Amino acid sequence: MQGGFVFYALARFQKYLNSPHSKLMKPEKNILVKKLLVKDVREHRNVIQEQTFHTESESDLNAKEESGLEGLYLFGDLRNGILYTYSMLLLVSLPKLPTGWSIRVLTGWWWMYCILVVTAYRASMTAILANPAPRVTIDTLDQLATNPISCGGWGEQNKDFFLTSLDTAGRKIGEKFEVIHDTNSALDKVSKGTFAFYDNIYFLQYASVKKQLLTEQNKNSEDTVLNTDQSDSVDRNLHIMRDCAINMPISIGLRKNSPLKPQMDKFILRMIEAGLIKKWLNDVMLVTFSAEIPDQGKSTKALMDLRKLYGAFVALGLGIKRYLTSSKMTNELLPDFPPGPLDVYRKQATFDWKKMRIFVETEDILKFKAHIWKTLESDPIFQHQVSTPSLDETRHIAVKRMIQLKKYNFLKIENVMENVRKPLAFLGALFQYDPSAAGKLSLTYGLFESSIQGMGTARHYPFVEASTEGKVTGKCCTHSVLYAKLITPDGTDHGLHSFVVPIRNPTTLLPYPGVTVGDMGEKVGLNGFDNGFVMFDQYRIPRENLLNKNGDVTPEGEYVSPMKDPKKRFGASLGNLSTGRISIIGTCVEYLISAITIATRYAATRKQFGPSEDKELPVIEYQLQQWRLFPYLAAAYALKNFSVYFGEVMVNFHIDSVLGNKKEKLADFGMEVHGLSSAGKPVCSWLSRDAIQECREACGGHGYLKGLGDLRNNNDACCTYEGENSVLIQQTSNWLLQLWSRRDGKSQGPITSPLGSVDFLSNAQDILATRFSASTKEMAVRPETLLAAYEWLICWLLQATNDRIKFNSDSGMDSFTAKNNAQVFYARPLSIAFLEVNRLSALHPVEVLAKSNW
Numbered sequence: 131m132q133g134g135f136v137f138y139a140l141a142r143f144q145k146y147l148n149s150p151h152s153k154l155m156k157p158e159k160n161i162l163v164k165k166l167l168v169k170d171v172r173e174h175r176n177v178i179q180e181q182t183f184h185t186e187s188e189s190d191l192n193a194k195e196e197s198g199l200e201g202l203y204l205f206g207d208l209r210n211g212i213l214y215t216y217s218m219l220l221l222v223s224l225p226k227l228p229t230g231w232s233i234r235v236l237t238g239w240w241w242m243y244c245i246l247v248v249t250a251y252r253a254s255m256t257a258i259l260a261n262p263a264p265r266v267t268i269d270t271l272d273q274l275a276t277n278p279i280s281c282g283g284w285g286e287q288n289k290d291f292f293l294t295s296l297d298t299a300g301r302k303i304g305e306k307f308e309v310i311h312d313t314n315s316a317l318d319k320v321s322k323g324t325f326a327f328y329d330n331i332y333f334l335q336y337a338s339v340k341k342q343l344l345t346e347q348n349k350n351s352e353d354t355v356l357n358t359d360q361s362d363s364v365d366r367n368l369h370i371m372r373d374c375a376i377n378m379p380i381s382i383g384l385r386k387n388s389p390l391k392p393q394m395d396k397f398i399l400r401m402i403e404a405g406l407i408k409k410w411l412n413d414v415m416l417v418t419f420s421a422e423i424p425d426q427g428k429s430t431k432a433l434m435d436l437r438k439l440y441g442a443f444v445a446l447g448l449g450i451k452r453y454l455t456s457s458k459m460t461n462e463l464l465p466d467f468p469p470g471p472l473d474v475y476r477k478q479a480t481f482d483w484k485k486m487r488i489f490v491e492t493e494d495i496l497k498f499k500a501h502i503w504k505t506l507e508s509d510p511i512f513q514h515q516v517s518t519p520s521l522d523e524t525r526h527i528a529v530k531r532m533i534q535l536k537k538y539n540f541l542k543i544e545n546v547m548e549n550v551r552k553p554l555a556f557l558g559a560l561f562q563y564d565p566s567a568a569g570k571l572s573l574t575y576g577l578f579e580s581s582i583q584g585m586g587t588a589r590h591y592p593f594v595e596a597s598t599e600g601k602v603t604g605k606c607c608t609h610s611v612l613y614a615k616l617i618t619p620d621g622t623d624h625g626l627h628s629f630v631v632p633i634r635n636p637t638t639l640l641p642y643p644g645v646t647v648g649d650m651g652e653k654v655g656l657n658g659f660d661n662g663f664v665m666f667d668q669y670r671i672p673r674e675n676l677l678n679k680n681g682d683v684t685p686e687g688e689y690v691s692p693m694k695d696p697k698k699r700f701g702a703s704l705g706n707l708s709t710g711r712i713s714i715i716g717t718c719v720e721y722l723i724s725a726i727t728i729a730t731r732y733a734a735t736r737k738q739f740g741p742s743e744d745k746e747l748p749v750i751e752y753q754l755q756q757w758r759l760f761p762y763l764a765a766a767y768a769l770k771n772f773s774v775y776f777g778e779v780m781v782n783f784h785i786d787s788v789l790g791n792k793k794e795k796l797a798d799f800g801m802e803v804h805g806l807s808s809a810g811k812p813v814c815s816w817l818s819r820d821a822i823q824e825c826r827e828a829c830g831g832h833g834y835l836k837g838l839g840d841l842r843n844n845n846d847a848c849c850t851y852e853g854e855n856s857v858l859i860q861q862t863s864n865w866l867l868q869l870w871s872r873r874d875g876k877s878q879g880p881i882t883s884p885l886g887s888v889d890f891l892s893n894a895q896d897i898l899a900t901r902f903s904a905s906t907k908e909m910a911v912r913p914e915t916l917l918a919a920y921e922w923l924i925c926w927l928l929q930a931t932n933d934r935i936k937f938n939s940d941s942g943m944d945s946f947t948a949k950n951n952a953q954v955f956y957a958r959p960l961s962i963a964f965l966e967v968n969r970l971s972a973l974h975p976v977e978v979l980a981k982s983n984w
């Protein structure tokens with residue numbers, strides 16, 4: 131383990147030395163340093179950071195990458211490092227490691243087991259060779275009882291003593307106890323290791339020393355005279371076992387029932403307590419002890435036995451158990467599909483779909499989702515309707531389901547803390563099952579409460595409590611969270627702030643005077659949502675209802691804020707606005723996954739036309755069908771990866787925002803998340819819109835049945851709510867344009883952001899100076915080539931948008947019009963390309979892993 135850590139540390143250090151960030155290594159003139167969005171991406175891309183995009187030959191490039199990936203870099207991942215270290219210890223050349231985690235666990239334990247066995251075996255062999263006659267000593271009565279060696283002592287009484295013992299081991303000894311008449315011959319047998327002799331400890335000590343002296347004497351005479359008696363050579367000193375059968379320092383024989391016994395006992399006890407007995411015995415034995423040759427620390431136990439390999443067996447057992455249980459778990463979680471028409475294609479698969487699923491989702495998330503779906507499947511409230519219910523019924527069902535979901539409480543706070551992917555996985559699972567109930571739940575409770583937690587303070591927590599109890603929100607809500615401009619009595623506009631606004635009287639549920647509420651009626655989809663409108667006319671709310679984490683108004687009407695810079699304040703509140711949009715990205719991905727799964731399966735089973743009268747082909751065999759569907763299948767993976775990453779970012783932001791962590795970074799973080807989500811929601815919802823439409827058409831007439839149509843209608847709302855796509859996406863280009871003005875790095879230093887998504891803009895001049903140099907298809911589709919091309923495109927579009935706005939302004943347009951007239955060819959594609967490069971960055975680790983051996 132320690133070796134693994136050391137190699138890992140060395141590999142990291144080596145990587146650091148090779149990285150252009152290292153002060154120890156000066157960057158070459160033409161080196162492009164690419165800043166990355168994702169932490170994981172940073173790690174993987176360190177390997178390719180030194181690519182000279184236009185000046186190096188392909189072979190140089192290959193050589194550089196090869197050398198970067200080989201050798202010590204194999205240890206760059208801690209888990210691989212440990213496994214490779216094991217394999218080295220076993221003198222196995224560096225193998226290709228398996229990627230399935232259960233096989234890796236088994237491999238790790240197997241190697242560990244091998245190391246333990248080999249080490250134990252080698253150690254024992256060495257010990258046996260160094261000490262040719264290892265001896266096993268008997269130290270306890272149990273060992274003596276179970277050992278096949280015979281034993282005995284003088285007198286029938288001793289045999290009876292053992293035979294009548296209450297102890298099983300004692301009785302066993304009694305059964306094989308031989309009555310000895312010749313003590314010397316018995317001791318000889320002991321010295322040859324074939325007999326155990328029972329006697330008083332002092333006598334045994336005396337016999338032992340005597341034997342020791344004799345053995346020593348024989349040894350000395352062997353040195354000078356050739357000893358022909360081989361039996362002598364196996365003699366050894368006597369060993370006295372640790373256990374004591376009877377602890378009796380002295381005994382004096384008396385006639386049975388002798389009246390002297392109590393007196394004798396009393397005096398003997400006194401002598402023992404005074405230490406006289408011990409002293410006298412020691413005095414008597416002194417000659418023996420002084421003659422004893424001290425044991426020179428000779429090791430007598432060197433044999434390898436099974437007990438010494440317990441650790442190895444346990445380690446192997448654990449590995450096997452883990453492997454078996456994980457395989458069983460995988461099969462329980464992802465059972466094989468029942469046989470059917472798709473078998474033909476399933477059998478042609480070049481990868482294991484179960485491993486792929488676990489890789490994309492992780493086992494923890496799959497279990498979590500399976501638990502949700504199983505629970506809903508077995509609950510009558512969640513049974514799918516055979517025919518379309520009326521609008522009222524649809525809403526009624528959605529409310530009932532929402533209340534039931536609240537009761538199930540699938541997403542507990544501890545779940546979120548142990549895995550920040552769970553909130554998005556939870557929403558994804560629900561939106562795939564019933565988007566209306568999912569949406570109602572997340573708006574009624576989730577968004578209302580998280581807005582207050584993120585932007586409010588302790589004075590607002592009663593609203594959260596009331597919401598949890600179901601008293602505040604819903605169709606007849608009494609309160610609502612609204613965003614509005616805050617204008618203080620002195621007429622200063624402090625920008626967007628959020629407020630908890632009372633809507634209805636909690637007793638009568640009638641709207642307060644000045645508030646008008648109404649229902650929006652039936653919609654294209656999501657009819658379980660009872661969307662309404664609310665209008666205010668000269669309506670006043672308490673000052674304390676301002677969610678005041680980032681800014682407050684004193685009773686005197688003065689504006690106060692812990693963030694002096696209004697831009698930072700704005701940035702912090704923007705981050706909170708992104709929660710909904712990031713959830714929508716996740717929802718679009720789940721819609722897209724559902725649609726592409728239906729369409730691909732349908733295409734693989736639906737047969738139409740063929741090369742001959744008697745042969746029809748599944749429509750998936752047609753080039754045109756593949757061209758229509760497969761890009762969306764690929765997009766589903768790319769978007770899934772991006773949404774999972776972005777969901778994690780958002781949960782972490784929310785946690786920091788609630789706990790008041792990283793305050794100094796929160797504003798920049800909020801601004802960046804806003805920039806990413808403002809392009810992310812449009813790009814993802816447009817892509818899923820097009821994909822679902824294509825899937826619907828790809829299923830022919832069957833595609834016009836309700837399922838895909840519902841998906842399309844439900845997804846359509848994603849293009850509109852939480853910011854109409856075409857309006858929202860302008861936020862991203864505006865943010866990028868602001869950063870573009872800082873690209874020279876002189877006024878405010880290099881461009882950096884908490885997630886690193888815009889860091890490459892600091893190198894804009896170098897990037898724009900590069901030329902596309904990939905000369906083969908393989909080079910052109912490398913992730914690093916694509917990323918570099920995207921970075922170039924973004925810099926170019928930024929330059930072009932900036933120039934266009936300047937041109938418009940120079941032509942006499944006001945700034946509002948100048949910006950609006952730069953949207954179509956420049957600003958809009960700029961935002962889309964920016965989001966795509968981030969999607970690609972988030973995907974890059976997947977690319978790297980996909981090359982490994984599944």
Ligand SMILES: Cc1cc2nc3c(=O)[nH]c(=O)nc-3n(C[C@H](O)[C@H](O)[C@H](O)COP(=O)(O)OP(=O)(O)OC[C@H]3O[C@@H](n4cnc5c(N)ncnc54)[C@H](O)[C@@H]3O)c2cc1C
Nearest residue numbers: 573653655656659661847850851852853854855856857950
């Ligand atoms: C199902 C559903 C649920 C909703 N739930 C909620 C909710 O819970 N809470 C809530 O507050 N709202 C909700 N909304 C409202 C939603 O947020 C808005 O409809 C959305 O933000 C668009 O605003 P709008 O309807 O005013 O569109 P408009 O702003 O009127 O836009 C109309 C068209 O004009 C275009 N346009 C507008 N300005 C520009 C510009 N500057 N440049 C170019 N084009 C422009 C837009 O792209 C759009 O195509 C919901 C909407 C739907 C469909």
